Amino acid sequence: MQRAYRTPRTRNQKADAARPLWIKSTEVAVLIIFGLMMGRLGWNVGLQIVRLNAWWMVLPSILCGYLAADFFSGLVHWFGDSFYREDTPLIGTLLIKNFREHHRDPLGIVRHGFIEVNANNCIGIILSMLFEVWILPDAAGYISLLVRGSLISYGLALFGTNQFHKWAHAEHVPAVAAWLQRNRLILSPEHHRLHHSGRYDRSYCTTTGWMNLVLDRIQFFQRIEWGVRSLTRLVIPSWSGSRRA
Numbered sequence: 426m427q428r429a430y431r432t433p434r435t436r437n438q439k440a441d442a443a444r445p446l447w448i449k450s451t452e453v454a455v456l457i458i459f460g461l462m463m464g465r466l467g468w469n470v471g472l473q474i475v476r477l478n479a480w481w482m483v484l485p486s487i488l489c490g491y492l493a494a495d496f497f498s499g500l501v502h503w504f505g506d507s508f509y510r511e512d513t514p515l516i517g518t519l520l521i522k523n524f525r526e527h528h529r530d531p532l533g534i535v536r537h538g539f540i541e542v543n544a545n546n547c548i549g550i551i552l553s554m555l556f557e558v559w560i561l562p563d564a565a566g567y568i569s570l571l572v573r574g575s576l577i578s579y580g581l582a583l584f585g586t587n588q589f590h591k592w593a594h595a596e597h598v599p600a601v602a603a604w605l606q607r608n609r610l611i612l613s614p615e616h617h618r619l620h621h622s623g624r625y626d627r628s629y630c631t632t633t634g635w636m637n638l639v640l641d642r643i644q645f646f647q648r649i650e651w652g653v654r655s656l657t658r659l660v661i662p663s664w665s666g667s668r669r670a
């Protein structure tokens with residue numbers, strides 16, 4: 426299978442190992458918190474399914490969460506590609522730099538280890554889990570089951586998003602990942618190439634890419650980008666010049 430993008434290896438593969446200990450420790454802690462929160466939510470949803478005898482809601486919940494994760498991956502990606510600069514204080518280092526570096530060096534993500542690739546997303550997922558813990562009413566009905574069940578699917582899919590993105594660039598992937606790619610159940614190299622081969626202004630979703638089919642067709646991100654630029658010109662500077670790195 427032809428991969429999404431190939432470039433010569435330019436970075437030191439020992440970069441992961443050289444990262445500060447406090448960052449690596451934080452990433453491990455975030456992964457553990459994510460695992461505990463997902464375990465708690467999974468247990469509660471399982472009990473609710475049994476109590477309501479609502480096994481038929483499993484599939485809709487998985488689908489809703491999977492689509493939501495794909496959309497959210499595109500939303501964050503679009504924002505990172507479209508606004509601010511790498512040298513913008515705080516947000517430039519924390520968020521923007523990763524997206525711009527990925528355009529310059531698409532294989533950089535392949536050289537990063539599992540924890541570095543996947544821990545970042547866990548922070549956003551944990552915030553979503555807090556929504557469930559503190560805001561979602563403690564109801565026991567079907568709607569609450571659908572929301573909580575979707576949150577599990579959303580969390581797991583978003584957790585896997587960077588890994589799916591990494592596999593879309595990798596020369597070799599595990600057999601199960603190749604099968605998932607072939608069946609379009611996760612981001613495929615062919616589909617992701619639409620983003621890297623253009624002006625980085627479409628096909629932002631990187632969980633499965635399913636949402637790109639709709640969002641690209643209606644030019645969703647181009648339209649909201651125009652709206653955001655019109656409304657917030659002073660507070661969200663755009664990426665000056667071409668999107669091409």
Ligand SMILES: [Zn+2]
Binds near residue numbers: 527531590594617621
């Ligand atoms: Zn990519």
Ligand SMILES: [Zn+2]
Binds near residue numbers: 625
């Ligand atoms: Zn991009």
